[in-house]
Amino acid sequence: MKVSQITVFLENKKGRLADVTEALARRGVNIRAASIADTIDYGLLRLIVSDPVQARQALAEAGFSASETEVLAVEVEDRPGGLASIIRCLADAGINIEYLYAFVGKSGEKAIVVLRSEDTDRAREVLQKNNVTLLTGEEVHRL
Amino acid sequence: MKTLPDLESSRALISPAEAMPPDRLRTLQNERLRAVVRRAYETVKVYRRKWDGAGVSPEDIRSVEDLPKLPFITKDDFRDAYPFGMFSAPLSEIVEIHASSGTTGKPTVVGYTRADIEIWGEVMGRTLAAGGVTSDDIVQNSYGYGLFTGGLGAHYGAARIGAAVVPTSAGNTKRQLQVMEDFGTTALCCTPSYAIVLGETGREMGIDFQALPLRVGFHGAEPWSESMRQEIERSLCIRALDIYGLSEVIGPGVAYECLAQSGLHIAEDHFFPEVINPTTLEYVPDGVHGELVFTTLTKTGLPLIRYRTRDITKIIPGQCECGRTLRRMAKVSGRTDDMLIIRGVNVFPSQIEQVLGAVEGTEPHYQLVIDRQPGRLDEVELWVEVSEDVISDEVRRLEELERKIVRELESVLALSIKVRLVEPKSIARSEGKAKRIVDRRELGI
Numbered sequence: 001m002k003v004s005q006i007t008v009f010l011e012n013k014k015g016r017l018a019d020v021t022e023a024l025a026r027r028g029v030n031i032r033a034a035s036i037a038d039t040i041d042y043g044l045l046r047l048i049v050s051d052p053v054q055a056r057q058a059l060a061e062a063g064f065s066a067s068e069t070e071v072l073a074v075e076v077e078d079r080p081g082g083l084a085s086i087i088r089c090l091a092d093a094g095i096n097i098e099y100l101y102a103f104v105g106k107s108g109e110k111a112i113v114v115l116r117s118e119d120t121d122r123a124r125e126v127l128q129k130n131n132v133t134l135l136t137g138e139e140v141h142r143l
Numbered sequence: 144m145k146t147l148p149d150l151e152s153s154r155a156l157i158s159p160a161e162a163m164p165p166d167r168l169r170t171l172q173n174e175r176l177r178a179v180v181r182r183a184y185e186t187v188k189v190y191r192r193k194w195d196g197a198g199v200s201p202e203d204i205r206s207v208e209d210l211p212k213l214p215f216i217t218k219d220d221f222r223d224a225y226p227f228g229m230f231s232a233p234l235s236e237i238v239e240i241h242a243s244s245g246t247t248g249k250p251t252v253v254g255y256t257r258a259d260i261e262i263w264g265e266v267m268g269r270t271l272a273a274g275g276v277t278s279d280d281i282v283q284n285s286y287g288y289g290l291f292t293g294g295l296g297a298h299y300g301a302a303r304i305g306a307a308v309v310p311t312s313a314g315n316t317k318r319q320l321q322v323m324e325d326f327g328t329t330a331l332c333c334t335p336s337y338a339i340v341l342g343e344t345g346r347e348m349g350i351d352f353q354a355l356p357l358r359v360g361f362h363g364a365e366p367w368s369e370s371m372r373q374e375i376e377r378s379l380c381i382r383a384l385d386i387y388g389l390s391e392v393i394g395p396g397v398a399y400e401c402l403a404q405s406g407l408h409i410a411e412d413h414f415f416p417e418v419i420n421p422t423t424l425e426y427v428p429d430g431v432h433g434e435l436v437f438t439t440l441t442k443t444g445l446p447l448i449r450y451r452t453r454d455i456t457k458i459i460p461g462q463c464e465c466g467r468t469l470r471r472m473a474k475v476s477g478r479t480d481d482m483l484i485i486r487g488v489n490v491f492p493s494q495i496e497q498v499l500g501a502v503e504g505t506e507p508h509y510q511l512v513i514d515r516q517p518g519r520l521d522e523v524e525l526w527v528e529v530s531e532d533v534i535s536d537e538v539r540r541l542e543e544l545e546r547k548i549v550r551e552l553e554s555v556l557a558l559s560i561k562v563r564l565v566e567p568k569s570i571a572r573s574e575g576k577a578k579r580i581v582d583r584r585e586l587g588i
Contacts, residue, residue, distance in 0.1 A: 009541075010566070011566050011569065037538045039538060041563050041564065044535075044538055063566070063567060064567075065531050065534045067535065098537055099537070116537075
């Protein structure tokens with residue numbers, strides 16, 4: 001199972017973030033990680049959730065535009081240089097990263113970095129070759 | 144699979160008047176114009192009053208180039224002359240009277256002499272011939288027969304070319320379809336929305352349109368889009384052609400598509416078109432949208448000299464591949480009544496729909512918000528709802544989309560408009576329809 005990220009289009013208006021998160025809560029969907037990319041007028045809320053299918057339904061019912069994207073989730077040692085070594089091997093392979101954000105897993109020892117690259121399949125290949133631990137969808141969504 | 148008519152069918156059925164060399168057509172138009180201008184001045188009060196007021200006499204009008212010297216007439220002139228004041232022939236010579244219902248005020252009344260009915264049959268006959276219809280065809284005419292000009296106009300055209308007309312008129316859809324199936328109708332005349340109803344009802348009744356001999360439809364009397372054309376063509380398994388007309392000019396047959404489906408040929412040997420900027424009243428160049436103005440060159444019952452139709456269209460430059468030399472107009476894209484003036488530029492909501500329709504993934508859910516601060520230029524924002532087809536996980540994709548819409552708007556409107564992406568359903572809808580224009584300038588907010 002691939003790692004799925006949900007993106008929600010939000011206008012920069014008071015209370016919209018509360019509306020989204022409440023819509024997810026009502027469905028019993030847990031948010032594992034979140035990040036926002038914003039402009040003056042609107043933002044894109046990117047979410048890793050416990051149940052992407054339920055999340056999509058909840059968002060549609062609440063009238064939000066949402067889309068699903070495949071991302072990579074990598075385990076990173078929680079120490080200086082942990083992230084750097086991973087980025088380096090992608091850079092050396094000539095793969096661009098569109099964006100990334102991190103959260104701490106259950107164990108608290110390792111960080112999980114959500115990573116979106118222009119070529120997900122190639123990025124996965126390069127990371128696997130460099131012995132980077134990639135988490136599956138099951139592992140990420142059901143943490 | 145049945146064979147549908149193609150461009151060859153349009154080519155095979157050109158009448159000489161449709162393929163005149165442009166200079167000969169112009170000579171004919173000028174001759175006819177001089178006669179109609181004299182007749183209008185001598186017999187219709189409103190022309191005499193207006194032209195005297197403007198200090199022009201019929202002798203000043205030698206050719207169509209002189210037309211700008213003459214004042215325009217509008218629907219208001221019909222209202223003031225209600226019912227027969229626009230007629231230019233005595234009632235003894237009038238053989239038919241039609242009226243179009245106005246949404247406000249009195250209906251517009253038009254009268255035809257016997258010669259006018261001949262002209263009507265001629266132009267409507269050409270309309271059908273341009274779609275490949277001959278005396279071998281069975282034409283089912285589902286336009287309403289009555290005061291509305293659609294029914295009888297199409298009827299006269301079909302009769303003129305010797306086709307068998309089945310005057311079903313509008314309504315009673317199941318019986319229409321029964322007739323279509325049993326009689327073997329080959330050509331259909333009806334409004335585009337009724338064509339869609341016929342298709343849907345036919346399918347419910349289990350009719351296989353692919354198996355019917357029906358092959359061409361002539362649809363007009365209401366605005367319709369290119370996507371509606373595709374829907375009709377798919378649903379009825381026909382070629383669907385646009386026809387244009389208004390009762391003040393003559394009724395259907397003023398302009399018609401051929402099977403090239405690239406604009407409507409104007410019967411300009413009878414109806415001379417001008418396209419003006421509705422604000423400055425100056426001519427706009429070919430290819431630029433403006434208000435269509437007609438002068439009838441041959442009608443004797445009710446001559447129109449520079450009648451403002453309120454319909455927005457443009458002249459399509461160049462000649463059609465069907466061989467008709469008659470100039471073409473684009474599908475009517477709106478009415479001047481809907482026009483907005485933003486920073487001095489005329490903007491029609493239909494142009495915005497056109498742009499959004501062309502930018503992939505955008506839904507035609509938009510709202511144009513116009514505002515003006517004291518002493519400042521008009522501020523315009525186009526709000527576009529972001530659908531699931533458009534949304535991306537990357538901001539730059541949405542920014543590209545915004546820029547693309549801005550660019551397209553600028554090239555179509557010559558106006559820079561700020562585009563704002565908004566959440567779905569955030570544009571207020573009343574009775575399911577979105578309010579497209581919010582003009583705060585008038586409210587003084």
